[in-house]
Amino acid sequence: MIGMELIARRLSISHKDATIALTGIYADTGGFVHDTVCEDDFRVASYLLKNGAEIKLVNNFLKSLKEKYQLSLFHDIMNTLVWQNIKGHQIIFSYYSMEKQAGGLAEVVEEIFNIENPDAIFGVFHFEKPDSTVIIARSQKNIIDLNEILKPFGGGGHAKAASALVKKEKGRVVFAGLLKHLEDHLEHAVTAAQIMIKKVFTINENWSLLEASRFLEDVDLSGAPVLNDNNELVGMLTLRDIMKGRKNNQMNSPVKGFMKMKLITCPPDATMREIEDLMFINSIGHLPVLDHGSLIGIITRADLLVFLQRK
Numbered sequence: 001m002i003g004m005e006l007i008a009r010r011l012s013i014s015h016k017d018a019t020i021a022l023t024g025i026y027a028d029t030g031g032f033v034h035d036t037v038c039e040d041d042f043r044v045a046s047y048l049l050k051n052g053a054e055i056k057l058v059n060n061f062l063k064s065l066k067e068k069y070q071l072s073l074f075h076d077i078m079n080t081l082v083w084q085n086i087k088g089h090q091i092i093f094s095y096y097s098m099e100k101q102a103g104g105l106a107e108v109v110e111e112i113f114n115i116e117n118p119d120a121i122f123g124v125f126h127f128e129k130p131d132s133t134v135i136i137a138r139s140q141k142n143i144i145d146l147n148e149i150l151k152p153f154g155g156g157g158h159a160k161a162a163s164a165l166v167k168k169e170k171g172r173v174v175f176a177g178l179l180k181h182l183e184d185h186l187e188h189a190v191t192a193a194q195i196m197i198k199k200v201f202t203i204n205e206n207w208s209l210l211e212a213s214r215f216l217e218d219v220d221l222s223g224a225p226v227l228n229d230n231n232e233l234v235g236m237l238t239l240r241d242i243m244k245g246r247k248n249n250q251m252n253s254p255v256k257g258f259m260k261m262k263l264i265t266c267p268p269d270a271t272m273r274e275i276e277d278l279m280f281i282n283s284i285g286h287l288p289v290l291d292h293g294s295l296i297g298i299i300t301r302a303d304l305l306v307f308l309q310r311k
Helices: 002-008 015-029 039-050 055-061 068-078 105-116 171-185 209-219 239-247 272-281 301-310
Strands: 082-086 089-100 120-129 132-139 161-167 223-227 233-238 286-291 294-300
Touching: 002 039, 015 039, 015 055, 015 105, 015 161, 068 089, 068 105, 089 105, 089 171, 105 120, 105 132, 120 171, 132 171, 209 223, 209 239, 223 286, 223 294, 233 239, 233 286, 272 286, 272 301, 294 301
Parallel strands: 089 120
Antiparallel strands: 082 089, 120 132, 132 161, 223 233, 286 294
């Protein structure tokens, strides 16, 4: 972080530069509330305040879409957003050319990011006067490290919030370079094959509910895939399904009469975003992973939540 280098070398800067730098820190940290905020952010902010950074001006720069041009810009960008899947990541891009520099662009990008909920967003703004291009980026994945991604463009910040300023370069050239850099260097998104449980406990459709209940208790599971005698996946059985049989005194009835036959599954190359959508939209706690029709693994809601906490 440049601010830490200034502190280490005990260099002073003008109050104007200090204010601009502090505005960048406030924007990149969401006012010091993002989960990537670290102790150095506060140290640098304190250093900038000692060098004359003006909080009043910072607040003026960071007004959230209160200016007319911000609202206009917001609507223009929303109508021209480009979604692209890069190595399994759903990323939004926006390119916008302006006559001159304007403040509050980070808030516009942040607002779009919050509304659209992509894995990452890159807003590229080209200014004719002066001839320069700004990249403003936000991410919600640790694997999309914006600080590293924007380094070749002379930028930086945090893993999930960063920006870059490229001078005397055509905006479209910068945009194309950013796209190629992401395609060349971005890591592949995590897939079902990487987080699924490979040892899958299964139930036979001809077992009684009582047998299935005892089996789930023995393996400490709340549900399991159901197979027929040909080892083909034919359904899912959960403790909730078993409870229906218990209430009707039908615990000796076969599993196939109570299992869910409408199967929600995913392939091994399904991304975490796709898995998350499948599980939450369909309100299921177990997602079988199929490879050409064969059951090769399973993902539970607990597995997904553990991953999301690490994300």
